[in-house]
Structure formats: structure tokens, C-alpha cells
Amino acid sequence: MSPQYATKREMEKAIDELRAALGEEAISTDDEDLHRHGYSEWSSINIDQLPVAVAYPKSTEEVSQLAKVCHKFKIPMIPYSGGSSLEANFSAPFGGMSIDFTFMDQVLALHADDMDVVVQPSVPWMSLNDQIKDSGLFFPVDPGPSWNKCCSLWKSSAGYNLTNLFVGSEGTLGIVTEITLKLAVIPQETSVAVVTFPTIRDAAAAASKVLRAGVPVAAMEIMDDVQMGVINKAGSTHRKWKEVPTMFFKFSGTKAGVRENIQLVRDISKTHKSGDFEFAKSAEEGKQLWSARKESLWSMMAIRREGDEVWSTDVAVPISRLPDIIEISKKEMDDLGLFASILGHIGDGNFHESIMYNSKDPKERAAVEKCVHDMVERALEMEGTCTGEHGIGLGKKASLQKELGFDTINVMRSIKGALDPHWLMNPGKIMDAKA
Amino acid sequence: MSPQYATKREMEKAIDELRAALGEEAISTDDEDLHRHGYSEWSSINIDQLPVAVAYPKSTEEVSQLAKVCHKFKIPMIPYSGGSSLEANFSAPFGGMSIDFTFMDQVLALHADDMDVVVQPSVPWMSLNDQIKDSGLFFPVDPGPSWNKCCSLWKSSAGYNLTNLFVGSEGTLGIVTEITLKLAVIPQETSVAVVTFPTIRDAAAAASKVLRAGVPVAAMEIMDDVQMGVINKAGSTHRKWKEVPTMFFKFSGTKAGVRENIQLVRDISKTHKSGDFEFAKSAEEGKQLWSARKESLWSMMAIRREGDEVWSTDVAVPISRLPDIIEISKKEMDDLGLFASILGHIGDGNFHESIMYNSKDPKERAAVEKCVHDMVERALEMEGTCTGEHGIGLGKKASLQKELGFDTINVMRSIKGALDPHWLMNPGKIMDAKA
Numbered sequence: 063m064s065p066q067y068a069t070k071r072e073m074e075k076a077i078d079e080l081r082a083a084l085g086e087e088a089i090s091t092d093d094e095d096l097h098r099h100g101y102s103e104w105s106s107i108n109i110d111q112l113p114v115a116v117a118y119p120k121s122t123e124e125v126s127q128l129a130k131v132c133h134k135f136k137i138p139m140i141p142y143s144g145g146s147s148l149e150a151n152f153s154a155p156f157g158g159m160s161i162d163f164t165f166m167d168q169v170l171a172l173h174a175d176d177m178d179v180v181v182q183p184s185v186p187w188m189s190l191n192d193q194i195k196d197s198g199l200f201f202p203v204d205p206g207p208s209w210n211k212c213c214s215l216w217k218s219s220a221g222y223n224l225t226n227l228f229v230g231s232e233g234t235l236g237i238v239t240e241i242t243l244k245l246a247v248i249p250q251e252t253s254v255a256v257v258t259f260p261t262i263r264d265a266a267a268a269a270s271k272v273l274r275a276g277v278p279v280a281a282m283e284i285m286d287d288v289q290m291g292v293i294n295k296a297g298s299t300h301r302k303w304k305e306v307p308t309m310f311f312k313f314s315g316t317k318a319g320v321r322e323n324i325q326l327v328r329d330i331s332k333t334h335k336s337g338d339f340e341f342a343k344s345a346e347e348g349k350q351l352w353s354a355r356k357e358s359l360w361s362m363m364a365i366r367r368e369g370d371e372v373w374s375t376d377v378a379v380p381i382s383r384l385p386d387i388i389e390i391s392k393k394e395m396d397d398l399g400l401f402a403s404i405l406g407h408i409g410d411g412n413f414h415e416s417i418m419y420n421s422k423d424p425k426e427r428a429a430v431e432k433c434v435h436d437m438v439e440r441a442l443e444m445e446g447t448c449t450g451e452h453g454i455g456l457g458k459k460a461s462l463q464k465e466l467g468f469d470t471i472n473v474m475r476s477i478k479g480a481l482d483p484h485w486l487m488n489p490g491k492i493m494d495a496k497a
Numbered sequence: 498m499s500p501q502y503a504t505k506r507e508m509e510k511a512i513d514e515l516r517a518a519l520g521e522e523a524i525s526t527d528d529e530d531l532h533r534h535g536y537s538e539w540s541s542i543n544i545d546q547l548p549v550a551v552a553y554p555k556s557t558e559e560v561s562q563l564a565k566v567c568h569k570f571k572i573p574m575i576p577y578s579g580g581s582s583l584e585a586n587f588s589a590p591f592g593g594m595s596i597d598f599t600f601m602d603q604v605l606a607l608h609a610d611d612m613d614v615v616v617q618p619s620v621p622w623m624s625l626n627d628q629i630k631d632s633g634l635f636f637p638v639d640p641g642p643s644w645n646k647c648c649s650l651w652k653s654s655a656g657y658n659l660t661n662l663f664v665g666s667e668g669t670l671g672i673v674t675e676i677t678l679k680l681a682v683i684p685q686e687t688s689v690a691v692v693t694f695p696t697i698r699d700a701a702a703a704a705s706k707v708l709r710a711g712v713p714v715a716a717m718e719i720m721d722d723v724q725m726g727v728i729n730k731a732g733s734t735h736r737k738w739k740e741v742p743t744m745f746f747k748f749s750g751t752k753a754g755v756r757e758n759i760q761l762v763r764d765i766s767k768t769h770k771s772g773d774f775e776f777a778k779s780a781e782e783g784k785q786l787w788s789a790r791k792e793s794l795w796s797m798m799a800i801r802r803e804g805d806e807v808w809s810t811d812v813a814v815p816i817s818r819l820p821d822i823i824e825i826s827k828k829e830m831d832d833l834g835l836f837a838s839i840l841g842h843i844g845d846g847n848f849h850e851s852i853m854y855n856s857k858d859p860k861e862r863a864a865v866e867k868c869v870h871d872m873v874e875r876a877l878e879m880e881g882t883c884t885g886e887h888g889i890g891l892g893k894k895a896s897l898q899k900e901l902g903f904d905t906i907n908v909m910r911s912i913k914g915a916l917d918p919h920w921l922m923n924p925g926k927i928m929d930a931k932a
Contacts (some may be wrong), residue, residue: 175705175817176846198709218813218882219665221889221897222909223926226661227771231656249713270610274633278750315713319754378653382610411611427661447653462656474657476915481908492656 065485065495067134067156073114076135076159080117082491084124090116099142099160105150106373106434107457113140113154113286120165122239129237132159132486140488141233145185148374149455151232155490161237169193170240177245199245202280215242230295232453233304233488235481249314252280254348255324257309258337261386262286262392262404265307268334268380269408272311277326279318281312282409283355286392289362289403289416290354296361299353304338309408310355328332351486358405375434378412379446387444388413391437412450439464454492462492471497500920500930502591503570506547511570511594515552518566519559525551534577534595540585541808541869542892548575548589555600557674564672567921575923576668578618583809584890586667590925596672604628605675612680618673634680637715647787650677667888668923670916684749686714689783690759692744693772697827699722699841700742700821703769704843705816707746712761713754715842716747718790721827724797724838724851725789731796734788739773744843745790793840797851797875806856810869813847814881822879823848826872833864847885874899889927897927906932 063270068076080089090096100112119125132139138158145152153161167184174197181190191200215225228235259265265284272279284307285293291305311327313320328339342348362372379387388404395402395417406413417433419426438461439447448454448461465470471493478485478493485495503511515524525531525548528761535547554560567574573593580587589595590650602619609632616625626635650660663670694700707714719742720728726740746762748755763774776785797807814822823839829836830852841848852868854861871897873883881894883889898906906928913920913928 173815173817175709176815177708178815219884219886219888220882220893220900221665221906222670222912223658223661223665224905224908226658230656230658233786235657247709249711274610276684281685316754316757318757319751322753333621338868380608380611380613382608449654449656451654453654465655470659471656473659473916477657477662477912480911480915 065156066136067158067486068137070114072135073137073157074426076131076285077115079400080128083127084117084119084226088118088120088124090118092116093357096160099140099152099162100147100154102145102147102152104146104148104372104374105153105457106148106375107150107153107455109150109153109155109456111153111155111157113160114157116142116160116162118162118165125161125237125239128159130163133484136484136486138486138489139213139233139237141183143239147179147455148452149457150447151453151455151488151491153456153490155456158486158489166239172197172199174199177247178242179245180242182240187441187480194245195248197245198248200244200248201466202246209304215244232455232491234478234492237487240335249280249316251317251320252312252314252345252348253324253342254351255311255313255319255327255339255341256351256354257311257327257331257339259307259309259331260335260337262307264334264336264384266381266385266388266408268331268336269309270299271330271334272327272383273409275326275330276345277323277330278313278315279311279323279327279409280314281310283310283356284308284404284406284408285310285355286404288401289358289405292365292403293354293357293361296357296364298361298364299350301350303354306337308354310352312352344492355405358403359416362403362418366418366457368418369422373417373430373434374414374452374489375417375437376450376452377438377441377446377448378410378450379441380443381408381411383444383446384408384411384413387437387440387446390440391415391433394436398433400426400429400433404435407450410450411446414451445479456491459491459493468497500591500720500924501571503572505549507570508572508592509894511566511572512550515566519552519554523553523555523559527551528583531595533580534575534587534597535589537580537582537585537587539581539583539807539809540588540892541583541810542585542588542890543559544585544588544590544891546588546592547707548591548595549592551577551595551597553597553600560596560672560674563594563596566586568919571919571921573921573924574668574672576618576672578880582890583887584884584892586888586926588891588925590891593921593924597767601674607632607634609634612682613677614680615675615677617675629680630683632680633683635683636678637681650679665888667890667926669913669926670922672922682831684715684751685741686752686755687747687749687780687783688755688759688777689786690746690748690762690774690776691786691789692746692762692766692774693739694742694744694766695772695842697742697823699769700744701820701823701843702815703766703771704744706765706769707762708844710761710765710814712758712765713748713750713751714746714758714762714844716745717842718745719839719841719843719848720745720790720793721823721834721839724793724840727838728789728792728796731792731799733792733796733799734785735767738789738932741772743789745787747787790840793838794851797838797853801853804855804857805853808854808869809849809887810852810863810872810888811847811849811885812873812876812881812883813845813885814876814879816843816846818879818881819843819846820873822872822881825875826850826868829867829871833868835861835864835868837868842885845885846881849886891926894926894928903932 163183164166166182170180402417574806596620603614837852
């Protein structure tokens with residue numbers, strides 16, 4: 063049976079009720095606001111339906127009130143924070159209420175001795191680290207260098223691991239209003255090295271050797287020749303780069319340790335035909351070397367012609383298969399005449415492809431779709447996964463079913479049904495209510 | 498509604514059916530076998546009920562056949578492997594079938610390039626590392642030094658994290674017949690340091706400082722004066738130890754890195770009134786220093802008088818509260834006249850208390866129960882958890898409800914009900930079918 067949602071009239075009643083309880087400005091039905099919460103320039107997919115209202119709660123209590131009213135009237139609830147998702151994860155296929163956490167952006171408690179911090183959903187990552195820096199601690203997830211990232215919460219073996227079930231459930235099981243993040247000690251020393259290679263295969267082989275040698279690297283990223291060219295063309299990094307496959311390493315630790323590890327990486331790179339090997343001699347140099355990595359997506363956005371869009375997608379495969387999938391995918395894109403760049407978190411076997419295309423041209427859109435579809439199929443054949451970071455949203459539901467099979471999707475469906483029997487939490491994402 | 502299980506007659510039919518399908522010896526109803534699968538000398542709790550049969554599957558296909566028959570006749574299924582659990586996690590309160598994985602102990606596939614290994618449930622940890630050592634890789638979980646252990650599986654953001662939901666579900670959601678473990682590189686160098694402190698509080702403060710200084714340690718364990726005395730008394734380590742609070746550090750990395758880190762730990766320890774500081778100058782010395790840590794539980798078992806049992810329990814708290822809870826708990830045990838030792842994985846805020854008692858003496862058993870109960874209450878007041886490692890089993894169901902609250906237990910109940918509607922998977926563990 064398909065879920066039944068509030069009628070237009072019920073939705074209006076709910077909005078009245080919520081405005082009475084939370085204040086007039088707590089619920090917006092402004093057209094531009096609705097559009098911003100249902101459409102995204104970055105998304106691989108967009109739909110015509112928009113949310114009917116946007117709520118702006120200021121506290122967990124207000125979220126709880128919102129949820130009660132939405133439950134009473136059977137209104138879909140779609141949590142919204144940065145709006146950076148790429149697979150229409152916050153779209154509103156059944157209308158309903160977008161819940162925007164803009165006003166819940168506080169660091170609630172820093173427990174420096176216990177090395178954790180309690181935050182609200184919209185605290186910006188950069189600002190979080192700035193706010194807590196006097197403690198000597200930081201939250202080590204850097205959008206980009208996800209390798210080695212650690213988001214383990216308190217050690218416990220008490221009952222089912224609901225934390226990890228909710229993390230990555232894309233708002234389909236519940237709404238997170240507070241989270242405790244484990245922090246790391248700001249290292250004595252960090253440095254960056256940038257290394258060029260003749261081919262992606264050589265770079266991947268070097269990366270694999272670095273991992274197998276147990277050299278501790280804080281991040282290990284790869285960008286292809288096209289991506290390096292895009293950065294040059296966009297001119298956002300104040301220098302010119304060689305337009306060849308390039309690896310970016312981040313090191314952290316003690317001064318002696320970092321020095322030792324840079325040397326180890328240099329030696330390994332040499333045995334894999336590395337070209338230039340630059341490493342930062344100061345924090346400022348480190349920032350400059352890392353800037354190419356930081357600016358990669360924005361550079362791609364910046365060089366678009368009028369009417370172009372960028373389709374950004376990711377898959378992950380066992381690291382031994384990474385060169386294969388990158389080479390085949392690049393060749394297919396070239397053959398289809400598509401302009402696409404590649405960026406990989408190589409330690410994870412995870413890579414991102416950004417494809418430029420004219421969304422008004424159905425032939426070009428079809429070519430991109432085929433390319434993404436083929437890349438996902440290829441990743442699954444290699445025992446990989448259809449997404450390493452972006453999630454499923456609306457865009458990769460079919461891929462997920464292919465990856466996990468009908469039975470496993472049904473397990474997920476049962477879990478959702480058990481926690482959200484009216485299918486109100488971000489419905490239509492990850493999987494449909496019925497097959 | 499309470500679950501209804503197979504009658505005796507139905508159980509007999511099921512056994513006949515399974516023997517016909519899997520061979521006579523696949524199902525045992527031998528009394529001694531049933532006892533071994535329903536009772537444990539280590540367990541904090543034992544019950545009179547035993548399983549009705551023990552199955553010995555040899556493959557995933559056989560497990561699947563077992564599960565089908567058990568499902569048809571509504572027979573509880575209780576997975577059993579090492580038998581080391583402490584909270585009656587494998588007991589059989591509703592009878593049913595113990596599924597013993599003795600014959601599924603193989604390393605199925607080593608993917609050295611991808612740094613993972615696929616294993617069956619009963620592969621012994623020591624043997625696993627021995628079988629794969631030529632690859633230069635190892636599985637870094639060491640029963641004991643759990644700090645820093647890493648059991649992340651393949652990176653993916655594809656749908657609900659069912660892996661982490663099943664890990665730690667104690668067999669109540671399904672049966673794991675194969676698992677992929679992430680491996681680490683065998684470090685160039687490992688070493689051990691043993692440091693004495695005047696009090697647990699000084700030791701904990703030093704440990705906290707080591708963490709906050711970002712010194713990488715592979716393990717950091719604490720044992721109290723009683724535990725050190727027990728090891729001396731049992732004589733299992735070929736040397737005498739000072740009977741004072743003692744910390745055990747394990748280091749791994751490059752030669753230079755390990756040397757540097759030992760020095761850092763020594764310096765920090767000194768500022769916290771450390772006494773002796775011994776560190777291993779060879780692998781053999783390292784083994785000897787670590788032996789005290791390795792032999793701690795067995796030493797406690799070894800010095801029991803006739804009729805004594807050892808109640809071993811664990812909790813975890815934020816690390817800043819660790820000295821408080823250890824001090825209060827030790828005092829309460831002393832006041833109750835109990836002989837108990839303490840061992841902690843200090844980086845986790847996780848510690849174990851082993852209490853010796855005469856189980857035939859109801860007064861002494863009651864004193865132990867009070868002591869454990871109070872320690873769990875204290876951990877919860879400190880925002881800790883009722884168990885860091887041992888799990889819930891039968892023994893800690895009330896504590897779990899206290900820790901998480903009725904609503905969260907009901908969420909877990911719903912998840913179990915969705916995946917196991919007849920409540921056949923290890924029923925009675927973690928939570929009851931109804932409140």
C-alpha cells in the first residue's frame with residue numbers, strides 16, 4: 063500500500079497550527095524559498111515537485127513540535143542543512159515540509175578532556191574548528207581528504223548500533239538535532255607534497271605501495287590531467303600546474319615523523335616513474351599546494367559556458383581495481399565526446415567524476431546518463447559500491463537495488479517501516495515504499 | 498503477544514529432518530554437549546534451561562538449510578563460536594538450537610592488494626594472523642589492547658549501514674557466516690613500556706595527557722595494585738612485578754617514530770609522579786613485558802580457591818571520569834569485603850572489574866551483584882555506558898533499558914520485529930519481546 067499524505071487543505075491547517083505555536087516566521091511558503099529547498103544547481107537530478115513549506119526551527123524542542131504536527135497531518139518531513147547534496151537527497155517528490163536547520167548552528171559543548179564536541183546540524187565545519195582551536199583539538203574530517211577520517215563515537219557494545227544506522231540514512235529514519243563528534247589533537251606538524259605521474263596507473267600503483275608500506279598519510283588524493291587543466295583554466299590558485307595525473311599527499315605528526323614520511327613517499331614515487339615532487343617548506347606553501355585540491359570542483363563550475371551543468375558522481379572499488387575503472391571510464395567519456403575530470407580519494411578506492419554537459423540538449427544528457435550508468439555497473443562488477451560519499455537520494459535508487467539485491471532492500475524497507483510506519487521521513491529516498 | 502516456539506514433538510521432527518538433510522552427526526543432542534552450549538564458567542549469570550540440540554554446520558548453505566527448518570518449526574537459533582561471552586550471550590532461555598561454528602574456521606580469501614581478508618566465524622584470531630603473515634598484513638584487534646582498533650569495512654554510503662547494525666547485535670538479527678576484515682600493515686617496529694604510578698588517578702592523568710599530546714600509542718592499558726598482586730601470586734609470567742598501579746603501553750611504527758614516542762611517554766609520565774619506567778629493548782623483552790597484561794584474567798582464574806567464581810564485568814565512561822569511577826568502585830568493593838581487581842583500556846574510558854566470590858554463598862553473591870549494579874549506575878550517571886565490550890546478553894538487559902530509556906529499547910524491538918517477526922534469533926537477549 064502506498065503511503066497517503068496530507069491534502070492541500072490539511073497542509074494549510076498544519077501550517078496555521080505551527081505558526082501559532084512557533085511564530086509566524088518559523089514557516090515560510092515564499093516561492094523563492096520553496097525553490098531553493100527543492101532544486102539544486104549541483105544535483106545530478108531535479109524534479110518539478112517542490113516542498114509546500116519550509117520550517118526554520120530554533121531548538122530540538124521546536125523540531126519535536128514540528129514532527130508532532132507533521133505526524134498528525136501525515137506530512138513528509140525533509141531535513142535540510144548545507145544543501146550540498148548531489149543526488150537530490152533533499153528534494154521533495156511528495157511535497158511536504160523542508161526542515162531547514164539554518165538557525166541551529168551552535169557548538170553546544172566542548173569536552174576537551176574527553177576529546178569530543180556536541181554540535182547542532184548546521185555548524186559549519188570550518189567555523190567549528192575555528193571555535194575550538196584553543197583546546198588544541200580539531201574535527202579531522204576535511205571535505206576532500208576523507209581517507210583516514212574517523213567519526214567513531216563513544217565506545218559501547220550496548221545494544222544495536224543505532225548511531226551508525228542513522229548516520230547515512232539521509233533523513234529517512236529520523237531527524238538528527240545534536241551530534242557528538244570525536245576530536246583529534248592538532249598535530250605538531252602538517253605538510254603537503256604534490257607529485258606528478260605519467261599515467262593514472264602509475265599514480266595508483268604508487269599510492270597502493272604507500273599504503274602497503276604502512277606510511278601514515280593524512281590524505282592521499284589524485285586528480286587527472288583534465289582536472290589539472292581545469293584548475294589552470296579557472297585560474298583560482300595563483301599558479302600554473304602541469305597538466306598530467308597528479309597526487310596530493312597530506313602528512314601530519316611530529317616534525318621528525320613528517321620529514322621521515324615525506325622521504326618515504328618520495329622514494330616510493332620514484333620507483334613508479336614520478337616526475338616532479340614538490341613539498342611544502344612552510345604552512346603557507348602547504349596551503350598553496352593544497353589549493354589545487356580545494357578548488358577542483360569550483361574550478362569546474364567556474365569554466366562552464368552559459369547553459370552548461372556539471373554532473374558530479376562517485377563510486378568506490380577495491381583499490382586494486384581503481385586504475386582499471388578510471389581508465390575505462392575516461393575512455394568511454396572521450397569516445398562519447400564528453401568533457402569530464404576525475405578526482406579520487408585513492409586510499410578508499412573512491413573517486414569522483416565531474417562531467418560538463420548542456421542540460422538543454424537531450425542527446426548530451428543521455429550520453430552523460432549512459433556514462434554514469436556504465437561507471438556504476440562497472441564498479442559493481444568489480445565488487446565496489448555505487449557511491450562512496452554522495453549517498454543514494456533520488457538519483458541512485460536503481461543502482462542501490464542492483465548493488466544489494468531485492469532482499470537486502472527489503473530489509474532496509476522493513477527497518478524504515480518499523481521506525482516510520484507512515485513513511486513520513488524523507489520519503490522516496492534510498493528506496494521506495496514498495497517495490 | 499509472546500512468541501510461540503516449537504513443542505517438544507515438533508523439535509524432534511525438526512531434528513530428524515535436519516539429520517536426514519545434513520547427516521546424522523550434524524545435530525547433537527548429547528547431554529554434555531548441550532551443557533557446554535548453555536552454561537559457562539566465565540559467565541556472570543547462568544540459567545537452568547539448556548538448548549535442545551546443537552547443530553554443527555559446515556557451510557553457509559548448511560546454515561541456510563538449518564535456518565529454513567528452524568523457521569518452519571519456530572525453533573530459536575543461537576549462534577555459538579568461541580564461547581567466551583560473559584553475560585550469557587549464548588544461553589538458551591527458550592531452549593532451541595545452538596548453532597556451533599566449530600567447522601567453519603577457514604580463511605576464505607586474502608586480498609593483499611586491497612588489504613582485506615574474508616573469514617568464517619570460527620577462525621581463531623592468532624591463527625588468522627599466522628596464516629596471513631607472509632602478506633605483511635595483520636588483523637590489528639588484540640583481545641586486550643582494543644584502543645585504536647579499527648574494524649571499518651569497505652567505504653560506502655550506499656543505503657543503511659546494515660553491517661554495523663548486525664555487528665554487536667549478538668545474533669538477535671541474523672547469523673553471520675562470512676565477514677570481511679580490514680587489515681593493517683605489520684609495523685616495522687613495535688615496542689612495549691611498563692610504567693608504575695603511585696595512584697590510579699596519577700596513571701589516568703598521565704594517560705589523558707598522552708592522548709591530548711597526540712602521541713600515537715597502539716595500546717594503553719592500566720592494571721591496579723590488586724591485579725598486579727594476582728599476577729605475582731599466579732606466577733604465570735616468570736618475574737615479579739611491583740604491586741602498584743601500572744600502565745602498559747604498546748608502540749608501533751618506524752624505528753625512529755617508536756623511539757620518539759617512548760621518550761614522549763616517559764617525559765609525560767614523569768610529570769605525573771611515575772615510578773619505574775621499563776621499556777623493551779627487543780621483541781622478546783616486549784613479549785615478556787606484555788605478558789602481565791595477557792595473563793591478567795587467567796591469573797585471576799588460577800588463584801581461585803575451590804568453589805570460587807570470578808564475576809567479570811565492564812563499563813565505559815568519558816575518560817575524564819575514569820579515575821573517579823575506579824576509585825569509588827574500588828572503595829565499595831573493599832567495604833563489602835570483596836576481592837576484586839581492575840584492568841582498563843584507558844584510552845576508551847573502558848575498564849573491567851573481576852570479582853572473586855563464592856557462588857554457593859548467597860550473601861556473597863548478593864554483595865557482588867550490588868557492587869556490579871552500583872558500578873553500572875555510576876557509569877550511567879557519568880554519561881557512560883553499561884558495557885564497553887562484553888555486550889548485553891541476558892545479564893545486562895535491565896541496565897540497557899536504564900541507559901537508553903524505554904523509547905530507544907522500543908526502537909530496537911521494532912527493528913528486531915521487522916527482521917525477525919517470530920523472534921527466533923537468539924531470543925531473550927538484549928531485550929525481551931515485550932516490555
